[in-house]
Amino acid sequence: MVHWADYMAEKIIRERGDRDEYVVESGITPSGYVHIGNFREFFTAYIVGHALRDRGKKVRHIHMWDDYDRFRKVPKNVPAEWKEHLTRPVREVPDPWGCHNSYAEHFMELFESEVEKLGIEVDFLHAYELYKSGEYAEEIKLALAKREEIKAILDKYRERAKQPPLEEDWQPVMVYCPKCRKEAEFVSWDGEWKVSYKCPHCGNEGETDIRDGNVKLRWRVDWPMRWAHFKVDFEPAGKDHLAAGGSYDTGREIVEKIFGWPSPIDLMYEFVGIKGQKGKMSGSKGNVILLSDLYEVLEPGIIRFIYAKARPNKEIKIDLGLGLLNLYDEFDKVERIYFGIERAKNPEEEEELKRTYELSMPKVPERLTAQAPFRFLVTLVQMPHLDESGIIRVLQEQGHLPEKLGEDDVERIRLRIRLAKNWVEKYAPENVKFSILEKPPEIELRPEIREAMVEVAGWLEAHEGFTVEELNNALFDIAKKHEIPSKEWFKALYNVFIGKDRGPRLASFLASLDRDFVVRRLRLEG
Numbered sequence: 001m002v003h004w005a006d007y008m009a010e011k012i013i014r015e016r017g018d019r020d021e022y023v024v025e026s027g028i029t030p031s032g033y034v035h036i037g038n039f040r041e042f043f044t045a046y047i048v049g050h051a052l053r054d055r056g057k058k059v060r061h062i063h064m065w066d067d068y069d070r071f072r073k074v075p076k077n078v079p080a081e082w083k084e085h086l087t088r089p090v091r092e093v094p095d096p097w098g099c100h101n102s103y104a105e106h107f108m109e110l111f112e113s114e115v116e117k118l119g120i121e122v123d124f125l126h127a128y129e130l131y132k133s134g135e136y137a138e139e140i141k142l143a144l145a146k147r148e149e150i151k152a153i154l155d156k157y158r159e160r161a162k163q164p165p166l167e168e169d170w171q172p173v174m175v176y177c178p179k180c181r182k183e184a185e186f187v188s189w190d191g192e193w194k195v196s197y198k199c200p201h202c203g204n205e206g207e208t209d210i211r212d213g214n215v216k217l218r219w220r221v222d223w224p225m226r227w228a229h230f231k232v233d234f235e236p237a238g239k240d241h242l243a244a245g246g247s248y249d250t251g252r253e254i255v256e257k258i259f260g261w262p263s264p265i266d267l268m269y270e271f272v273g274i275k276g277q278k279g280k281m282s283g284s285k286g287n288v289i290l291l292s293d294l295y296e297v298l299e300p301g302i303i304r305f306i307y308a309k310a311r312p313n314k315e316i317k318i319d320l321g322l323g324l325l326n327l328y329d330e331f332d333k334v335e336r337i338y339f340g341i342e343r344a345k346n347p348e349e350e351e352e353l354k355r356t357y358e359l360s361m362p363k364v365p366e367r368l369t370a371q372a373p374f375r376f377l378v379t380l381v382q383m384p385h386l387d388e389s390g391i392i393r394v395l396q397e398q399g400h401l402p403e404k405l406g407e408d409d410v411e412r413i414r415l416r417i418r419l420a421k422n423w424v425e426k427y428a429p430e431n432v433k434f435s436i437l438e439k440p441p442e443i444e445l446r447p448e449i450r451e452a453m454v455e456v457a458g459w460l461e462a463h464e465g466f467t468v469e470e471l472n473n474a475l476f477d478i479a480k481k482h483e484i485p486s487k488e489w490f491k492a493l494y495n496v497f498i499g500k501d502r503g504p505r506l507a508s509f510l511a512s513l514d515r516d517f518v519v520r521r522l523r524l525e526g
Contacts (some may be wrong), residue, residue, distance in 0.1 A: 001348060003355045004311050006236070010050035012265055016233045022029055024049045025226075025264070027064030030091055030104040032075055034111040035288035037272040038316070043307040044236040044269050046120050047359050061122045061228055065292040067091040067104040068216055069129040070174075070183060087183035087201075089176060091128040104128075114291035117361040118300050127222075132213035137193075137257065139225045141212050142191050143172040143217055148222060153253045157245040167362075172221045176214045179204040199428075206305040220247055224255035227264055236267040236312065269312040275319040286461050289318075297324060297423040299415065302331045316334055320427045328374035339368040370401050370409035377420035379504035382434055382510060388417055394512045398468050434498040440524040441499055449492050449522075452482040458524040472507035496521060 012022060023175040026045040028038055035447050042063060049059040071093045074082045078096045085093040085103075093103035112124060130136060143150060177184040177199035184204075187196035195215050199516040200456040217225055226232070243247045252263035259305040274289050274298040294303050297320065306327070310316050320329070336342040336352060338357040344350035358364055374396055380391045392413055401413070424433060445453075459474050462464075479489040496501045504510065510518055 001352050003051070003352065003359060004046045005308070005359055006054075008048045008265070008267060008354070009057075012052065012234050013055065013057070013162060014410055015265060016262075019056065019119040019233070021060055022049070022052050022063040022233045023060050023062060023231050024052075025062045025064065025230065025232045027062075027066060029066040029069045029090065031069070031072070032290050035290055036057060036294065039291060040269050040272050040307060040312075040316070041236050041238065042115070042122075044303070044312055045234065046122070047308055048234055049234075049269070050359055050362075062232070063124050065104070065124060065126045065128075066222075067108065068131050068326075069219075070466075088181045089128060091126070092181055110290070110292070112294070117291075117295065118304060120163075121362070131216055134211040134213060136217070136225065136229065137211045139229060140173060141193070141216060143221050143225065143258065145191075147172055148280075150254060150258060154220060155258070157250050171216055171218075175208065175217050176204060176216065177204055178206075178208055178212075178214050187329060211500075219482075220250050223247060224251040224263070225259055227251070227255045228259035228261035230383055231261065232264045234265045234267070236269050239268050239270070242268045242480060245399045254440070267312055269449055269488055270315040272316040272318070275317045275321065275323065289341060294318070297419050297427065299331075299412075299419065301360060302327065305331050305334070305356070308360040309356050310333065320423075321429060322432070324423060324427065325378070332371045332373070335368060335371065338364075341368060342400045369412045370405055372413045372416045373400055373406065374416060374420060375436050376400065376505075377416055378424060378428065379433065379509055381417060381421045381424060383512060384436065385514060386512070388414055391417055398508065398511060419458055431500075431502060434500060434503050435498050436497060439494060440521060443495055445492055446484075448482045448484055449489065451524040452478050452484055452489070453493070453496070455522075457519045460519050460522075466511075467510050468507045471511055475507060496524070 016022070017515060024045040026042045028041070028356075031044075037370065045061055045063075049061045052059045061443075068089050068091060070087050071082075071090050072087075074080060074086070082096060083092070088102040091102050093102065095106045097106060100109060115122065117131050150168055151166055158165055171186045174194070175184045175186055175197040176182070177194060177197065180202040181197060182199065182201040183430055184197040184199040184201075187197075187198055187205075189195050190207075193210050195206045195210060196205075196207050216222070225234070237248055240246065249268060255261050257264050277289075291303065304318065306318060313332065333342060334353045334357050338354050344353055370393075376395070377391070380386055381393060392401065392405075392410070395413075396403055401409075405413070412494050455478050456475065459478070463470070473491075476486070479486060490506060491501045494500050494504060497503075498508075
């Protein structure tokens with residue numbers, strides 16, 4: 001089966017023809033935190049660009065920061081007095097938290113640093129700088145000249161949606177007052193470079209030169225203008241933009257009829273959410289999960305893998321609970337399949353999994369870097385006697401890691417240890433958490449169970465070196481010998497060590513502890 005990114009790459013080449021460079025675009029207004037749902041647009045553009053590059057094509061990925069958009073409303077997490085900045089460019093609104101030069105920069109810098117960790121190459125462009133430098137001046141002038149045609153296109157779709165037509169004095173541009181920087185009223189255009197305005201906020205009025213950057217195209221005109229200006233071939237969008245009569249439909253007509261560029265190939269993507277979380281995430285509402293949050297419990301490669309394996313038209317629900325352990329298991333298996341250490345069920349599935357892994361990686365590692373099993377790390381990080389070196393030693397002793405480790409191996413293992421600790425602290429359900437009792441609990445145990453525990457202690461003393469499987473067999477054999485049902489036997493052992501009826505895989509758990517401590521505890525000596 002062809003991966004969806006490869007399908008789109010082939011479609012782009014077929015429909016756009018052979019180009020010296022293909023341009024893929026993503027973008028957003030930095031009016032709030034850029035969350036994992038917003039990231040889907042970015043990643044969809046990236047992975048299609050990846051598939052194009054794999055075909056030997058030159059690709060430019062533009063991510064447009066629409067930081068010249070108006071500050072439309074004061075979010076919940078921002079002081080109410082910020083309403084005095086409404087209608088100013090978000091790039092010129094002060095940062096409420098005082099750590100950046102502006103409100104927009106507060107969100108842009110965080111997202112750019114998050115993307116850097118993923119190793120993705122992208123051109124971050126800023127609408128603010130492009131407008132202020134006069135880059136779009138010719139296109140603004142053209143839009144004003146073709147105002148009637150643009151209005152007719154927009155009104156056609158408004159009529160279909162049973163909406164009233166735009167007002168007669170509607171203009172394809174808005175003006176920022178040069179004095180107070182809030183939105184001013186458009187008065188007239190002289191047919192060349194001057195636009196007259198009147199500011200209802202500060203009373204200032206006069207003329208501004210389009211080339212000075214105070215005149216900005218409205219959203220439904222700005223987007224298609226950008227497609228033509230940067231010669232965009234592909235841009236994904238959410239279903240709100242791609243809905244019938246939405247901004248993509250109007251943009252298609254405007255870019256072709258007004259700006260003379262074929263509309264880019266699109267691809268609709270679905271929402272991304274967290275399993276168990278209700279409602280759509282919103283940066284302005286503050287109910288968001290960021291890439292930074294995922295970095296606390298997931299390797300960058302696994303984050304890329306989540307987005308790469310899901311078809312864009314399928315909603316992604318990321319499980320930060322117990323499902324996260326399955327996600328690590330799945331990714332590790334796919335990685336082993338890619339490097340030929342494990343096989344998939346059939347050749348077709350194997351090829352698909354390999355390609356998904358390949359597309360998840362900006363650069364595929366030359367070899368399989370050591371995989372510390374995350375599920376087992378969740379147990380090991382809860383053992384107070386084990387530091388990072390101790391955890392690595394236990395993993396090696398139990399055959400989960402090779403004896404010789406390179407620097408990149410150790411770096412990855414240490415990262416996973418930190419991620420496992422974070423997961424236990426933040427997301428692990430109570431039945432996964434445990435702590436080793438400082439002294440044996442005062443509980444009633446049947447004589448048969450006491451005898452069996454002493455026998456296991458003797459077995460451990462007699463076996464200086466043993467595998468987890470050998471210990472597991474001994475536990476079952478000794479219980480069977482004393483006619484103790486497995487469920488009762490394991491429940492008793494868990495209670496003796498952690499004071500709970502259930503816990504981590506018992507043989508691996510006991511083998512990870514200090515042998516003398518286990519012997520003493522089995523004899524209820526401490």
